[in-house]
Amino acid sequence: xxxxxxxxxxxTFPDCIIFLILNIAVLAAIYFIFHLYAKCKFxxxxxxxxxxxxxxxxxxxxxxxxxxxxxxMAVYYLINRFVTSGPFFRFxxxxxxxxxxxxxxxxxxxxxxxxxxxxxxKRLDKDEMASIRxxxxxxxxxxxxxxxFIYEDNNYDMFITYFLTLMxxxxxxxxxxxxxxxxxxxxxxxxxxIMLLGLSHLGILCAYGYSTSYLLKHNGVITNIFFSHLYMxxxxxxxxxxPEIHFKGKKYDDRNDHRRSKCKKKxxxxxxxxxxxxxxxxxxxxxxxx
Numbered sequence: 001x002x003x004x005x006x007x008x009x010x011x012t013f014p015d016c017i018i019f020l021i022l023n024i025a026v027l028a029a030i031y032f033i034f035h036l037y038a039k040c041k042f043x044x045x046x047x048x049x050x051x052x053x054x055x056x057x058x059x060x061x062x063x064x065x066x067x068x069x070x071x072x073m074a075v076y077y078l079i080n081r082f083v084t085s086g087p088f089f090r091f092x093x094x095x096x097x098x099x100x101x102x103x104x105x106x107x108x109x110x111x112x113x114x115x116x117x118x119x120x121x122k123r124l125d126k127d128e129m130a131s132i133r134x135x136x137x138x139x140x141x142x143x144x145x146x147x148x149f150i151y152e153d154n155n156y157d158m159f160i161t162y163f164l165t166l167m168x169x170x171x172x173x174x175x176x177x178x179x180x181x182x183x184x185x186x187x188x189x190x191x192x193x194i195m196l197l198g199l200s201h202l203g204i205l206c207a208y209g210y211s212t213s214y215l216l217k218h219n220g221v222i223t224n225i226f227f228s229h230l231y232m233x234x235x236x237x238x239x240x241x242x243p244e245i246h247f248k249g250k251k252y253d254d255r256n257d258h259r260r261s262k263c264k265k266k267x268x269x270x271x272x273x274x275x276x277x278x279x280x281x282x283x284x285x286x287x288x289x290x
Contacts, residue, residue: 006082010227015214022208023235026201030059031243033197049247050123056243057121058132058191060114060236062198065136066143067229068111072103074226081220114233119240131187138188139195143202147221202228 010016038051080096083089092099115121124132144160205228209215215224 009216010214015212019205019209019214019231020235022205023201023231024239026204027232027235027239030197030201031056031239034059052243052247053123054128055194056240057124058128059194059198060119060240061121061124061129061132062136062139062191062194063229063232063236064111064114065133066139066198067226067233068107068114069136069140070143070222070226070229071110072100072107074220074223076100076103077220077222118233119237127187130184132191132194134184134188135191135195139198142199143225201232205231 034052034055035048038048038055042048042051076096076099079092083092121129148160202225206215206224209224209228210217215227217224
């Protein structure tokens with residue numbers, strides 16, 4: 001299969017539209033789970049909205065970070081496969097290890113492009129962003145374990161080595177204290193359910209793609225996972241307007257939310273039993289009689 005046929009296969013109609021619709025349907029189900037969790041956790045509509053968007057944006061960042069890392073690996077794989085002669089091949093064969101590091105830097109820039117320009121993540125602070133990116137590293141390790149031990153493909157061992165080096169350099173540095181590292185690990189642990197949703201999303205896409213031959217096994221598992229992430233990012237770009245419109249159309253009464261929280265604070269104060277109060281009154285009367 002030539003390069004043009006390779007690309008054409010993934011963008012033929014109606015297969016690509018069906019794959020995109022499947023992505024949108026799975027993302028809509030994830031939105032429903034986030035909204036249900038937020039409503040179970042909070043009562044005030046404002047807090048439900050904040051929790052929903054916090055979960056959604058952490059999910060977006062997980063997919064962006066995973067897609068950017070898979071992307072540079074897929075590009076490296078495709079160049080190795082299709083560039084077999086010519087001046088660029090000689091240049092690539094001599095410096096491909098150094099160019100892989102350049103691709104890693106480009107992937108970081110692509111990640112920043114996604115969460116600052118494509119879809120601006122404005123509800124996550126620095127700690128939350130760092131924790132979800134650490135969870136994204138674990139997300140990628142699980143994918144690599146699938147490729148290595150379940151898919152049984154040893155052609156990506158060099159990628160795994162480079163990735164682990166990137167992970168160590170990203171989160172372990174000389175002036176970092178052990179306390180900071182433990183704090184980051186604890187923050188990342190809260191994102192495990194989001195990571196499981198991301199892996200389920202990817203698993204559904206791969207199961208459908210391989211069963212319908214839309215994802216071709218002989219094209220490389222890295223490439224198929226990259227195209228799946230690419231469609232996931234497109235689905236996020238299309239669907240992220242829907243929750244914004246949904247919550248924007250609702251009017252909230254901040255005074256009722258304030259009264260509700262105030263009542264909760266008042267009810268939390270312990271009250272003295274009535275019997276104890278009556279006993280104190282009787283004692284005071286007896287003292288007066290004496």
